[in-house]
Amino acid sequence: MRASPDDHLTIGEIIRRTGVPASALHFYERKGLIFSERGSGNQRIFSRHMLRRISLIIVAKRLNIPLSDVAEVFTTLPTDQAPTHKDWQRVSRIWKKQLEERRRAIENLEQELTGCIGCGCLSMKACLLLNPDDALGGRGPGPVRLQEPTAPLPDGPSTRRTT
Amino acid sequence: MRASPDDHLTIGEIIRRTGVPASALHFYERKGLIFSERGSGNQRIFSRHMLRRISLIIVAKRLNIPLSDVAEVFTTLPTDQAPTHKDWQRVSRIWKKQLEERRRAIENLEQELTGCIGCGCLSMKACLLLNPDDALGGRGPGPVRLQEPTAPLPDGPSTRRTT
DNA sequence: ATTTGACCTCAACCGTGGTTGAGCTGATGG
């Protein structure tokens, strides 16, 4: 167990302090969420404040925030020091908004579903559950597609990409 | 366009009526969610009431219900006829409960997060956001794992398997 | 001198929900 000079930590120490396995840390590094210098034997050497970033990743995981979104907010974080209290507030408020959005999306679905439980028509042309946000206007008579060619999901975390 | 004898539909007709592409229908069949007989040239021949099952799958998709859960409720559906109104009510109430659960999970996270926005400690040992449902009792002093070896996600759809 | 432990890289694999493409068959139309 090599003691690290003050504020440089080996990956083993990061693992012990955070519980995050090496494979995940490697993964986060590949995704650009965390970074490290390299020591004499090519081992990763992490700044102490990387622990903060990792904490944020862990929180994001609990909130089901995709890593791509984490990457996005991380671009606004200082790279040379630990994120400040202000940084945390900014980030956490963003994530709180995302939770709110998700909750509202679910509430809307609950409403719709509740309305349809008694109905049960599941009609190809009339059911609102099957035809999301459908104006149901000028489609002419006859059977109507249940889905648009590419139907977006109204629920769940956002779908932006990291790379 | 071959007219199907009344209540047997080709996959083409299913596609036209539901908008679900063949690849997805094949997939659902492999997963056991829908089934078909085969015609003279090995084409799938679907009973008309398969349309109802497919409608249910589409609804489940909108609700972000995983196919494994759909498979589960489908085991309680009649295979020789369309699901009845009762069936729909039963299924939709189950799914409504799942939405409620998800909403409550999110609400809890919102609470926690809101509490932590002002704090911002993100302490390895004290932060509730980092130590979910932690009694924070007899772990002794010193740094504490942020995560249990296998930390379950408190949010999102359930994680049962189809196969 | 060698073994162990800590660390490295790279490739392959998992589940979820499919899509895409190649290559084949079978019925129909001109």
Next chain:
DNA sequence: CCATCAGCTCAACCACGGTTGAGGTCAAAT
């Protein structure tokens, strides 16, 4: 007679968030 269309199978691929394993390197301990 042959094109074309509808359908079939099977394998490979996508994103996401990693895990697992093989094989290599380096330093410390025995």
